[in-house]
Amino acid sequence: MAEPTQKEPGAGGYLGHGLAHEPGPHGVPASAGAPSAGPAPEERRGALKALVAIGGLACAGAIAVPAASFIAAPAAGSAGAAGGRERWVRVGRLADLPPGEPRRLKVIGEERDAFTVAKDQMLGAIWVIREGEKIRAMSATCPHLGCGIELNDDKKSFNCPCHASRFGLSGAPETGPSPRPMDPLATRVVDGWLEVDFRRYRDGVAELQEIAG
Ligand code: FES
Numbered sequence: 001m002a003e004p005t006q007k008e009p010g011a012g013g014y015l016g017h018g019l020a021h022e023p024g025p026h027g028v029p030a031s032a033g034a035p036s037a038g039p040a041p042e043e044r045r046g047a048l049k050a051l052v053a054i055g056g057l058a059c060a061g062a063i064a065v066p067a068a069s070f071i072a073a074p075a076a077g078s079a080g081a082a083g084g085r086e087r088w089v090r091v092g093r094l095a096d097l098p099p100g101e102p103r104r105l106k107v108i109g110e111e112r113d114a115f116t117v118a119k120d121q122m123l124g125a126i127w128v129i130r131e132g133e134k135i136r137a138m139s140a141t142c143p144h145l146g147c148g149i150e151l152n153d154d155k156k157s158f159n160c161p162c163h164a165s166r167f168g169l170s171g172a173p174e175t176g177p178s179p180r181p182m183d184p185l186a187t188r189v190v191d192g193w194l195e196v197d198f199r200r201y202r203d204g205v206a207e208l209q210e211i212a213g
Pocket of ligand 1: 146164
């Protein structure tokens with residue numbers, strides 16, 4: 001479909017029209033003189049073909065530019081998500097966090113992909129511990145193979161029921177196959193609300209490798 005801002009030459013349209021009014025060497029339209037004074041029919045056909053070819057290239061360029069933008073936009077977005085784009089999500093009121101006691105909180109927020117945004121989605125869960133003025137937040141997803149991490153009855157350690165990984169309250173691994181500590185998340189307090197910069201990391205590897213989404 002033609003761009004609304006572009007002129008659309010008709011069959012034999014303005015290209016031919018322009019040629020017909022091309023001024024001659026003395027300001028007289030080339031078509032105004034005797035037939036023998038204008039270019040030969042073969043030359044006219046050649047010129048028309050050349051202009052049609054140029055017009056075709058221009059149209060192809062006009063289509064190609066928005067297509068490139070369409071492809072480039074999600075690529076730039078996903079690069080940001082995989083490479084450290086922040087996603088602050090409000091998870092609860094600071095006043096509801098008792099000091100020293102781990103609390104499991106749901107993370108509900110926007111889920112995005114390259115083309116859609118879905119609001120109020122369950123993104124995951126976190127463990128939060130208020131330690132004086134500091135707040136520690138960690139993903140509740142086990143770094144081994146992604147099961148949910150639970151708080152032990154003594155409330156002094158965490159465990160993963162799938163393969164018995166155990167973690168201290170700091171998130172440090174104590175026993176089991178988890179290749180790294182519980183995944184830490186940045187926090188901030190805004191107007192009395194706790195927010196976390198929610199991220200997901202690859203399972204089963206020793207280093208933090210963020211994954212998009
Ligand atoms: S998934 Fe947690 S120990 Fe295996």
